[in-house]
Amino acid sequence: MIEVKQSRLGDGGEFNRGVFATVDIAKGQLIHQAPVVPYPNEDHEHIEKTILEDYVFEYGANHTAILLGYGSLINHSYEPNATYDINFENHTFDFYAYKDIKAGEEILINYNGEEDNMDPLWFLDDYEERMREMQDKEEQDNEPAQESEKN
The missing domain is CATH 1.20.5 (Single alpha-helices involved in coiled-coils or other helix-helix interfaces)
Structure with missing residues (x-):
């Protein structure tokens, strides 16, 4: 359903990857469940000294989480074609198609959490x-x- 390829977004460097649909994905369809490694917010000072700081998400009021799987490779757009829900019971971020996605399209979410949130990142x-x-x-x-x- 999805694969990792070089993305045209950002600086276009060789490590600039993204997640792409390999088949058509219907609006509302589950795309991926990314397991998380949660940690208390007070431990974030250690993470922010590393490149991992760019790959973490808020995980409730008192925790932050590193996403595993394809979750941390999904890029940002203010016009996303996907969204996510935090599944605290399974400790996953569940990514869904926000609109129909064609095979070959890059999967994009709004990093601000809400699809229409235009705040600066x-x-x-x-x-x-x-x-x-x-x-x-x-x-x-x-x-x-x-x-x-x-x-």
Whole structure:
């Protein structure tokens, strides 16, 4: 029903993947149940120091969850063709077709949780700052190598 392929969304880099329909999916049909690894919100300070921070979802009032399976690879759109429900009993995020999806289309959800929520995404607030920090770190890491090459 679904497969992972390179997505055209975002920067288009080789690791920019998405989830795509391999068959037509009818509105309301279950697409995927993604198991979760929940953890208390107070432990999030450890996760936010890693790349996993970009792959977590709120999981009730006091927890955050890392999605397993295809769940963390489903990309965002303000015009989603899919939605999700949190299934606390099964500890899964259940993804459903929000509208009919044709084979070959990328599965897209609104990361804000509600299909029509147009709020800016939380992780874009500091995106440029994080990119600058990564670039500065790369430059610092390369400085000793450049100095030794001169000698």
